[in-house]
Amino acid sequence: MLFPTQSPQLKKILQKLSFSFGLMILGFLNANQVIFAAVSPTPTVTLPATSVTDIPASQAGTVNNNLKKVIDKVVEENKAVVDAKIQALKNPRRGQVGEVKSIREGMITINSLRGTQIIPTDKDVVLIKNNKIISADGISVGDWITVLGIFKDDAFKAEKIIVSNKSLTTSKPEILLGTIEKASNSELKLKNRKTNDDLTWMVTKTTLWQDSQGNKAAISNFGESQQVFAVGIKSADLTTKGYIIRALAPFAKPTQKKSTQ
Numbered sequence: 001m002l003f004p005t006q007s008p009q010l011k012k013i014l015q016k017l018s019f020s021f022g023l024m025i026l027g028f029l030n031a032n033q034v035i036f037a038a039v040s041p042t043p044t045v046t047l048p049a050t051s052v053t054d055i056p057a058s059q060a061g062t063v064n065n066n067l068k069k070v071i072d073k074v075v076e077e078n079k080a081v082v083d084a085k086i087q088a089l090k091n092p093r094r095g096q097v098g099e100v101k102s103i104r105e106g107m108i109t110i111n112s113l114r115g116t117q118i119i120p121t122d123k124d125v126v127l128i129k130n131n132k133i134i135s136a137d138g139i140s141v142g143d144w145i146t147v148l149g150i151f152k153d154d155a156f157k158a159e160k161i162i163v164s165n166k167s168l169t170t171s172k173p174e175i176l177l178g179t180i181e182k183a184s185n186s187e188l189k190l191k192n193r194k195t196n197d198d199l200t201w202m203v204t205k206t207t208l209w210q211d212s213q214g215n216k217a218a219i220s221n222f223g224e225s226q227q228v229f230a231v232g233i234k235s236a237d238l239t240t241k242g243y244i245i246r247a248l249a250p251f252a253k254p255t256q257k258k259s260t261q
Contacts, residue, residue: 093229093248094156096147097173103139108161110145113173119147119158126214129163139163146231146244148214160214162244172234177248180226183219188242190230201232201242210246221251 096117098110108119121127127134139145143165149158178190178199188201203219211217222228227248232240 093148093150095149095175095229095231095244096156097175097231098145098147100139100141100143100145102141103136105136108136108139108145110147119145119156119161121158121161125158126160127163128160129165131208131216134163140165148229148244148246162208173243174230174232174234174240176230178228178230180222180228181224183222183226183245185219188230188245190228193227199240201230201240203242207242208244210244212247212250214246217247217251222247 096110096112096114096119098112098117100108100110101116102109106121108121110117110119121136127136127138129138139161143163145164146162147158148160148162149156151157177193179193180188180190181198182189184203186203188203188207190199190201191197192199209217209219209222211221222245229244229246229248230242231244233243234240
């Protein structure tokens with residue numbers, strides 16, 4: 001019920017009620033602000049990305065120079081190995097087997113499967129007969145020789161010549177590059193890299209096992225997957241005896257066992 005006039009007492013009461021109601025409204029709003037702040041997501045801090053382009057120009061030059069020095073050092077340390085591999089690819093090893101027809105100073109003429117061949121024998125060529133190093137005077141007409149060497153500048157350069165006084169006229173030499181599958185004191189199983197044929201050769205006491213430099217090596221060094229230059233002699237009964245088995249690459253160094261102490 002509204003009164004047209006208000007007594008001073010009633011006016012004071014209404015003022016007090018209005019003031020109390022206002023405090024309630026403010027309290028409600030403040031409480032809501034606290035609640036909203038509590039449930040609002042935690043703000044994230046994003047750091048600026050750092051990239052190579054953020055490096056000052058002066059420092060970037062130093063970094064590039066240091067990197068170039070490291071690369072140059074690695075290249076220099078491996079230059080000899082890389083050059084050796086390149087030369088090996090440019091100058092593949094080859095072998096020839098033939099009967100000696102004539103001997104002159106600095107050269108030997110042989111009859112081989114390729115016909116008449118002249119083999120230069122300079123001072124760097126190693127001559128071997130009966131597992132001993134000999135001079136050119138130890139070679140006679142009628143001897144059979146196996147020549148190992150490389151093609152360089154479109155010419156064959158002999159590195160090692162193995163001499164035998166046994167005739168191979170009734171036998172057919174077989175020369176190939178192969179991959180060893182199994183090697184023992186009695187037989188050699190290998191795969192012909194050119195034809196991909198699986199071969200089994202006989203191993204005898206006269207079979208020569210050599211490292212990549214042509215030095216005598218133990219058969220135990222020739223494991224599975226070893227790449228070799230192989231010379232075999234095929235007889236009338238179609239069996240092939242291993243004559244020379246030479247590694248194409250240095251043998252892997254044996255792994256040293258760690259001490260258990």
